[in-house]
Amino acid sequence: MKLIERYIAEVGRHLPQKSREDIQNEIRSTIEDMLDDRFGEGSRNDEQITEMLEELGPPKKVAASYQPEKYLIGPKNYGAFIQILRIVLIAVTGAYLLGMSVSFWFSDTEQAFTESLMNLVNSLPGLFSGLVTSFGILVLVFAIIERTRTSFESEEEEWHPDQLPSLEEPEPFSSTSQYWEIGFTVAALILLNLYPQWAGIFSFEGDNWTFIPLLAPSFALLLPLLNLRWALGIGLNSLVLQRREWTTSLRWAKILLVPFDLYILYSIVFRTPILGLNPEYLAFHGLTNTDVGIYEQLLPLITNALNLGLMVAFIVVLVTTIIEAYKLARPNQTLPQVIV
Amino acid sequence: MTNADNLSLELRRGVIILAVLSQLKEAQYGYSLLKLMAEKGFEIEQGTLYPLLRRLEERGLLQSEWQVDGSRPRRYYSISPGGEKALPKLKAEWKALVKVIDGLLA
Numbered sequence: 434m435k436l437i438e439r440y441i442a443e444v445g446r447h448l449p450q451k452s453r454e455d456i457q458n459e460i461r462s463t464i465e466d467m468l469d470d471r472f473g474e475g476s477r478n479d480e481q482i483t484e485m486l487e488e489l490g491p492p493k494k495v496a497a498s499y500q501p502e503k504y505l506i507g508p509k510n511y512g513a514f515i516q517i518l519r520i521v522l523i524a525v526t527g528a529y530l531l532g533m534s535v536s537f538w539f540s541d542t543e544q545a546f547t548e549s550l551m552n553l554v555n556s557l558p559g560l561f562s563g564l565v566t567s568f569g570i571l572v573l574v575f576a577i578i579e580r581t582r583t584s585f586e587s588e589e590e591e592w593h594p595d596q597l598p599s600l601e602e603p604e605p606f607s608s609t610s611q612y613w614e615i616g617f618t619v620a621a622l623i624l625l626n627l628y629p630q631w632a633g634i635f636s637f638e639g640d641n642w643t644f645i646p647l648l649a650p651s652f653a654l655l656l657p658l659l660n661l662r663w664a665l666g667i668g669l670n671s672l673v674l675q676r677r678e679w680t681t682s683l684r685w686a687k688i689l690l691v692p693f694d695l696y697i698l699y700s701i702v703f704r705t706p707i708l709g710l711n712p713e714y715l716a717f718h719g720l721t722n723t724d725v726g727i728y729e730q731l732l733p734l735i736t737n738a739l740n741l742g743l744m745v746a747f748i749v750v751l752v753t754t755i756i757e758a759y760k761l762a763r764p765n766q767t768l769p770q771v772i773v
Numbered sequence: 774m775t776n777a778d779n780l781s782l783e784l785r786r787g788v789i790i791l792a793v794l795s796q797l798k799e800a801q802y803g804y805s806l807l808k809l810m811a812e813k814g815f816e817i818e819q820g821t822l823y824p825l826l827r828r829l830e831e832r833g834l835l836q837s838e839w840q841v842d843g844s845r846p847r848r849y850y851s852i853s854p855g856g857e858k859a860l861p862k863l864k865a866e867w868k869a870l871v872k873v874i875d876g877l878l879a
Contacts, residue, residue: 452827456827458839458846458848459823459848460823462803462804462846462847462848463803463804463819466802466804466845466847467804470804470808489819490820494820495820498821499823499824499827
């Protein structure tokens with residue numbers, strides 16, 4: 434009989450605490466019923482019990498049959514996971530290769546071309562680790578979403594053919610742009626939080642290509658605010674995906690995020706310069722301030738160009754938001770589907 | 774297991790619920806239900822039946838209680854009011870389905 438108890442204990446090891454004892458009792462009672470049925474009532478020998486347990490199957494399999502299938506990322510969210518993963522991986526690879534392609538572009542001699550090819554090969558492990566990290570983070574986020582049993586795509590709800598968007602509507606709702614925006618935001622979050630030393634340019638000095646990281650130490654001050662803004666953006670896009678439309682309240686929520694954007698743009702231009710030579714990142718690439726002397730002079734020029742671009746962005750965001758808010762505030766107005 | 778075996782398993786899976794509900798007007802414990810169904814020609818593995826009984830109870834189609842009047846404690850399952858309500862619908866669905874499929878296979 435000890436064999437039966439060992440079997441039941443082993444099944445219990447693979448069962449959740451909550452239902453363990455109850456299921457174990459039921460299996461015990463079943464085994465005894467089976468033995469009675471097969472060999473008649475009375476004492477048992479180990480051979481009979483062994484035969485019976487073999488028939489029941491491995492304890493792990495028996496325990497598994499009592500539990501619903503478990504997923505790290507379930508079928509409901511798998512589609513969203515794959516779409517966002519694809520975009521994140523493309524964006525991370527893109528950001529990494531952008532710098533590389535610049536060096537190919539400017540390699541006018543064969544030697545310079547070979548050097549930049551070597552650069553590309555040498556940096557592949559870095560790209561690989563970036564991709565694996567991005568994949569890991571995304572899996573983790575989706576596993577948490579799965580645990581909390583939320584779904585990116587809305588549950589089937591009441592639907593009527595009248596709800597189909599009219600063909601004249603310029604831009605019917607498309608989830609693709611939401612997925613792209615979430616994907617790019619996640620990629621930006623990963624790149625700037627985990628690989629800030631990647632942001633920079635390639636420079637051909639003497640006989641060598643050198644990668645010069647250009648994010649200033651003060652960028653770290655701005656990062657929490659950027660992270661918050663991006664997290665809110667991902668939240669908003671997830672809600673839009675769930676509702677499958679830009680409802681009025683979601684449009685207002687998007688407008689409420691704009692002051693955030695304006696403040697960030699203003700901060701970069703007037704208060705916290707994000708470009709500069711960061712000794713830590715330079716050290717990461719095996720450089721010192723003297724190695725990049727020329728860029729100290731070039732930096733103000735690059736910064737000015739960036740600031741000009743950001744000021745234009747500031748004005749564009751401000752004007753388009755005012756127009757959108759004006760349209761929203763006007764009652765009974767058909768709104769175009771603006772997806773930014 | 775061959776492909777054909779898998780297909781018949783899938784086919785049977787759908788009707789097990791109907792078969793089980795139909796046999797639980799009188800309370801049965803797992804093993805007695807297994808024997809009862811086998812006698813009537815519906816073979817079912819215990820690895821399938823026992824977890825199914827629990828799931829049907831969780832869904833409110835069955836109810837159960839432990840009884841200790843026999844030689845050992847046993848968990849008896851019987852159809853619940855929710856199951857009573859669902860059974861005629863399932864039966865009607867099954868009959869209609871058999872008719873249609875027979876027509877298709879003829």
